[in-house]
Amino acid sequence: MPRGGRRGTHVYVTDGQTAFDAQGFVSERALLRQHVRAYRALDAGWRADLHEADPDLIACCARFSLQPPGAFLHDPFPRARAYLARLPSPPAYTRSNASP
Numbered sequence: 001m002p003r004g005g006r007r008g009t010h011v012y013v014t015d016g017q018t019a020f021d022a023q024g025f026v027s028e029r030a031l032l033r034q035h036v037r038a039y040r041a042l043d044a045g046w047r048a049d050l051h052e053a054d055p056d057l058i059a060c061c062a063r064f065s066l067q068p069p070g071a072f073l074h075d076p077f078p079r080a081r082a083y084l085a086r087l088p089s090p091p092a093y094t095r096s097n098a099s100p
Contacts, residue, residue: 003047025090
């Protein structure tokens with residue numbers, strides 16, 4: 001979460017090496033580096049902290065003031081599953097190839 005009331009919350013899933021967000025799979029280090037660089041280009045003082053989300057989606061949405069699934073048009077889960085089915089398997093990132 002961004003510090004000091006700044007904008008820039010980003011939600012992604014990771015196993016500690018590979019991250020997944022709306023853009024697909026990438027190394028977690030590369031994803032974080034890209035987002036920090038982009039936000040600092042707009043606001044040099046931008047800083048953020050990583051927070052582990054609750055696996056209970058409704059509780060997670062409430063904790064971080066995110067829109068819950070019911071706030072979206074129709075049921076978002078079938079669309080999410082269809083999107084995931086179109087993606088290739090994630091690459092195997094290691095510390096040696098995690099940098100872009």
